[in-house]
Amino acid sequence: MESVRRIVQLEESVINRIAAGEVVVRPANALKELIENCLDAGSRSVAIMVKAGGLKMLRIEDDGHGIRSEDLPILCERFTTSKLQKYEDLQGIGTFGFRGEALASISHVAQITVTTMTESSQVASMAQYSEGHLVGPVRPCAGTKGTTIVVENMFYNNPTRKQALKESLEHSKVLEVVQRYAIHHPSVAFSCRKASGAAELATAGSSPSAREVIGTIWGQGLAKELFPFEVKSEEPRFSCRGFASGPNYSSRSSTLILFINNRLVECAPLKRAVEAVYQPVLPRHQHPWVYLALDVDPQCIDVNVHPTKMEVQFLHEETISLRLQEALAGQLRSLGTSRNFAAAL
Ligand code: ADP
Ligand code: MG
Known part of the structure; x- marks a missing residue:
């Protein structure tokens, strides 16, 4: 006769991976969160580079206010945020991110490298993350004001998910997210390109109206x-x-x-x-x-x-x-x- 199995608690790393896989279903979900962070940081320019539909690499470079190097050690821990202090803040929140969960979730399904510099610092800082934690020390490096986040090997620890995703479809989903944010923020210069090629999308960032950006992206035929x-x-x-x-x-x-x-x-x-x-x-x-x-x-x-x-x-x-x-x-x-x-x- 078959014996009844014991109920056991899953290991924490497994729990985190499962939860993160629900937040980050595909590269485009991660990119949306990363773009929202750039906009929250007051960026005027957001440049995106994509490898293999974002599965090999997503690189997002902004010119926003940057992250203080003292904050880097906890950047990818769960529920770490500069945008929310108490539950009531959720109600009036004007910024996009609000749960301090995006970077943490991404770090459970991929490897993250952050290079960032604030206005007041002399050098940039670089840090790497995996499974919610800093890997190795925060290192000083050359850079300019703003933040660059590189997300690599997405779903390396979830081969089933990785196999189910087709690079070309994922790339089009990624591009779609960029196009849409570009329309909604005509005064921010967005660009998106494959690592291997020229820009597929580039907006000037000085348009007064969404219509111009729509024309740039979808063509004047639609815009008119x-x-x-x-x-x-x-x-x-x-x-x-x-x-x-x-x-x-x-x-x-x-x-x-x-x-x-x-x-x-x-x-x-x-x-x-x-x-x-x-x-x-x-x-x-x-x-x-x-x-x-x-x-x-x-x-x-x-x-x-x-x-x-x-x-x-x-x-x-x-x-x-x-x-x-x-x-x-x-x-x-x-x-x-x-x-x-x-x-x-
Ligand atoms: P949330 O956006 O909900 O606060 P995230 O995990 O998306 O949570 O980001 C955590 C924190 O990291 C943010 O609150 C912000 O302080 C900082 N951060 C992330 N990306 C950027 C960026 N591109 N520029 C400046 N700060 C950033
Ligand atoms: Mg966020």
Whole structure:
């Protein structure tokens, strides 16, 4: 007869690896967190280099405020952050990162090397991390103000995950994250390139408007079909601005680039709501291109429903979706009539 097995606690390193694998599902998740850190640090320029879809290497160089060398020993420990001190801070947090968990999680699925320099220091410092801890000493080195983070051999300790990921798909996901942050931050210069090639994306960082950046990245063909979009409401309180394609543009795949309170997120109900507006306007199986920056009361949003923080839930989701639909539909109608009117002349 089979004996009942004893229940034992897993080793801590195994627990950490499992938890980290839920936060960092693929290289693009790690990159999103690293870009958000650059933006939190006030960077004007963010340069990204990618090897093998980010699985071999992701390198992110910024010109932000840097990290104090005294802080480097605990940088990748879990729950170490400069952005949050007590639970209540979570509610009003304006910065992107807020749990001090990103670097820790990445260090459990990859090796991390950080080079950083603050305004007030004479030299840069370099430190390496693995499994949440500093490896070896913090060393002084040459550098300029800002931070460079190199993430190598992602999922080296999880061969199943590594095999399941295809380099080319991962690369396109990585590029997509960069494109989206570049649109949302037209005044930051983003670049992204493969280690082996020229830049696939480079924005000037001086554009006053997302439309110019969209033109740089997706081409003027799309940019000129877009109309600016804005809606504000007091009850429930929210505001939304963005760019949406008009009736002349359609694509086989649907694009909704959604930032809620400056975080790149996904929200399936909102996506369906946007698509529904276009259904009577576009031919069958054709879809719009929409970029929305939605700001809601931070207290109404729960970003912690999913470990990757990608899928969010917020209060008044239905009312906000409806208001957005009305506003979008109204704009589309007015474009439609002016076009018909012009054609009739
Ligand atoms: P969080 O962003 O939630 O605080 P992270 O693990 O993403 O947690 O980062 C931990 C800390 O490391 C941050 O609070 C910040 O102080 C510092 N940090 C990380 N990346 C950068 C960067 N690119 N520039 C400056 N500081 C950084
Ligand atoms: Mg962070």
